[in-house]
Amino acid sequence: MKQVQNIVIVGGGTAGWLTAGVIAARHQGRRNHGFSVTLVESPNVPIIGVGEGTWPTLRTTLRKIGVSETEFFRQCDGAFKQGARFNRWTTGAADDGYYHPLMLPQGFARVNLAPHWLAEGEGSFCDAVTPQGQLCDAGLAPKTIATPEYEALANYAYHLDAGKFSAFLQRHCCETLGVNHVLADVTQARMADNGDVAALETAQGPVVEGDLFIDCTGFRALLIEGAMGVPFRSCADVLFCDTALAVQVPYDDPADTVACHTISTAQSAGWVWDIGLPTRRGVGHVYSSSHISDDQAERELRAYIGPAADGLSVRKIPIRAGHRDTFWKGNVVAVGLAAGFLEPLEASAIVLIELSAKMIAEQLPPNRAVMDVLARRYNATTQYRWGRIIDFLKLHYALTKRTDTGFWRDNCRAETIPDRLRDLMELWKYQAPWLHDEFDRAEEVFPAASYQYVLYGMGHRTHAPPGEGDAEVELARRAWRENRVQTARMMEGLPRHRDLLEKIVQHGMQPV
Template sequence: MVTPVQSVVVVGGGTAGWITAARIAAGHNTKSGGVRVTLIESPSIPTIGVGEGTWPTMRNTLRKIGIAETQFIRECDAAFKQGAKFARWVNGGAEDFYYHPLVLPQGFPKINLAPYWHQDSSGRSFSSAVCFQEAVCEHGLAPKLITTPEYAGVANYAYHLNAGKFAELLQRHCVEQLGVRHVLDDVTAVNAAPNGDITSVATAANGAIGGELFVDCTGFSALLIGKHFGVPFIDRSDVLFVDNALAVQVPYDDTDAPVACHTISTAQAAGWIWDIGLQSRRGVGYVYSSRHTDHEAALSTLREYVGPKLEALSVRRIPIRSGHRRLFWQNNCVAVGLSGGFLEPLEASALVLVELAAEMITEQLPPCREVMDVLARRFNQTFAYRWDRIIDFLKLHYLLSQRDEPFWRDNRTAASVPDGLQEQLQLWRYCPPGDHDFTSNKEVFPAASYQYVLYGMGFRTETRWHAHTMRQADRAREQFQQNDRVIQQALATLPKHRELLRKVQQYGFQTV
């Protein structure tokens, strides 16, 4: 007898739970009698609530589930994000910074400007020579105009958001607009069939809640994938050393204070500090390695960055265990969010992994139990690959630093560098990264992202080995000049970030 998948049970709320519930409910017509979606959320367990950085993928997620951009920005204290600025990562100097913008290099991928920039950079950073977005960010400008339709942009963009308010918006939208059943209750037991599948979860006040597919969004507790199924956790702290974060919400000095339109990541002796601008406040946190500093010294570093106002603010300490489950989908249970794993917040990979998981579950939701194992293997292969590639990309930031503190020296030891990344670096000393290096459709960071980080950190690719193939010098020169023209146009037309956010509050964007 074929067992159809008619009911999906999401255990756990927060951003991961509600995004997953929203994508499945919107994609499978829950409100009009399609696949039933139930979300069980404990009333006594708080969410982590510090995932404030997103990727441009969030625009598609919001569009897919039917939330207007104006509503999202108004209700989630959201601001625009156009990439990341890495300060003091190369040598620690006051003028040491580079950008990883969200706009691709000019002409990419039809022409790879990296070797031509190496040949004659004219003293300009790679990102400023090939992309207009660094100039936009340095001038504090928004990526669009108030007349630009929602989710469209002059420049590519993501968001900074208040994670708590975002979860509240998602919850309300799921229940009122998408037909998700919301159960506020504690899960007390997991009931299983002889074949190991979960048949239902027992709750304190609502009895047993059954389904054919269960999504574990219970955070670090990993109630289903970890505690019930016993899927082991693969620790990656041998590659990524940071294991603690001190997070604080910092109010602006006044209501007219500029809002940074990019994440600011400032390297410190034993880690780095994130600085994320929302409409009403900044989210600031020091991510550090307890093997290279202690709590009091870390707090002192954060105090030096934030200033005297830190004394009146509440600082949260958050443990970080970098790694992921050996499997993400076991039997009829799939882990999404922190239950599946976590990596430090550099490059904001946490939410995008949630989005990608929710998208794949939605688009390839097994119609019946009989094909679930096939889709589970595909899901596990896909996400094992994605986690490995993200770990490589994060390690790249540390590996290329010239800073001389023990934390940074230890990050350069060969034993801490994944073999695949070492091979790529060896290749890139003679050949600039290109799409040929990233042939999987499961890539998270494209070749352009590697170029921005490599050349921002001072890495050199020897162009003399390519002199006989560099036959597009005139076209490259045109692309550099075109980038300069786009910079001037953007600086002349784009509004200040704070100005656009106020206009969104007052007028809103054109709906599409």
């Protein structure tokens, strides 16, 4: 019945410091009653620091832990993200492209526009139901300088410098939220008689005791694998990409346009990400080493970048696609890369950290007696989330019409498509996804709208009538009219992305 009072997080980076911030902010009222959050970080292990794309959830997370959005932009080389554009994923042609925006389709809670658009809509599905694709094409921001912090005119997430973000979170956690920071190399875990971790021994001498340990040690997985022996479950048979080459590309001109969306461009055996920050672009090639050599992958990356790639060094990052069999065992929880990793196609890494930290903070066990009950709940929810992300990433590959290389042909083989996704793809031949039709759990990470954007962006056809009754037809047409009006208003009233970023740095946004 021992109280859970001392939370120990092992490892820094985005996973460690974001988890520390979420837990410490949630339990600030307990600090005077013996509650503590301690983060143990090696002074000798660099962070991975590649992931630069986020979800809109991060706005809520940062707001809850008390971060100024203005200071976030100033200190993290932040930019706005309004979605992702996928180029050459369907046919490989030069004009092949579609958006997965962050705004829901117009009137989404009232009417499913997908079957109506399939029957009589014009242009792309994205442009028919939301302004956001056109905002991205025009390089416009999702808000104005008069819009308060964290509020939006068009839904948005962030692009950020991961190294600067970790340092920013560290300062906030230590200076504002009272997180204890221990710089030390963990050498081994002292185990209790019941199989829990009792304390951590370090090379520098301090022994760190705790009641609950959170493993944020990245691919090393010092606690969840090293101490608890939890195995890793590969999904390389579904998602083939196992290597990334990353490079930082300077702008030719400091006034160059900053893209307000992630650009994902398909290659012969993978894809290139292109993320715009105010001071540089983060560009990388994610690929399958079974289908292409490292040298050829680097040549494709440099060809994508063009002359700006001359003289730039490329960093190679292995990708071990999959996740732990169990995420919480005993009194150890794995978060971040220690829990698993998937290719960054839909920027799911940081949101999984957020969701994990939020669930741990909200359901923190009061004592050891009930910890296993909460661990089972946590494991079930987290397993479900990882499975649905794997499904959604695979959907991008399974819908392709490309047959020009073995990589694209292999991705369409039925045995590489998870059973649940295969069933849904069969259902979507006759029924357009919408709200709770197939997405009825609170743990859904991608809503039905996300599936619509990918399905119809990649040319999938659902053979279904648009619904019965004139009332529904009128709802659909009204939604289209509303979307046209909203698009015109936003195109006229929103500032250029770089202009807004410069104003935020100079003047700041109105605090909430």
